[in-house]
Amino acid sequence: MKKTLLFLSALGMLAACSASKDEARSNRTSTTPVAHNAVVECILYDGMTKTSQQLATINSGTEVQVMDTVDAHFLKVRVTAAGKTQNGYMYRTCFGK
Template identity: 60%
Template sequence: MKRLILCLFALAPLASCSTAEIGSNSRANRTPVAHNSIVECGLYNGMTKESTVLATLGSGTQVQVTDTVDQYFVKARLTKDGKTLSGYMYRTCFAQ
């Protein structure tokens, strides 16, 4: 029992270092990156089938990708008709 406790205390610093490393990089210094859409796409207010289309973009429209949300969506911002709109777009709208 004492050996098990000693082993756990010996491994604890290693575990805390690796988790601190992951946590510190998760949102560090993210700035918007400009991308051009390659197909006609929509900017949505959410990530569900019931989400409202905020704007429809033609191919070649430049948007600022502010965050990669998951494997299907990115958070994007664009200026259209003098208004800045923020929402979600499918990743397939952009070149790899």
């Protein structure tokens, strides 16, 4: 009897863990780009290092499509500047909270 009860309680715990994983998957953010406006003049870089090439200068108020929140300092973005669409990285500080 004790073995059956132990087995059923273990099975119940596994089911609860599985349900919480499904909930976590459904709460993920959308993968479509989200439009934001830059609040200060910033630079679009081709990478996330101090030696990355500068692709464009983005003026304050320019609409930028944020594609991914890459890390604590950078966002992967898509920008149309001077009639040319470019993908690159911008500092998070370029945008408001």
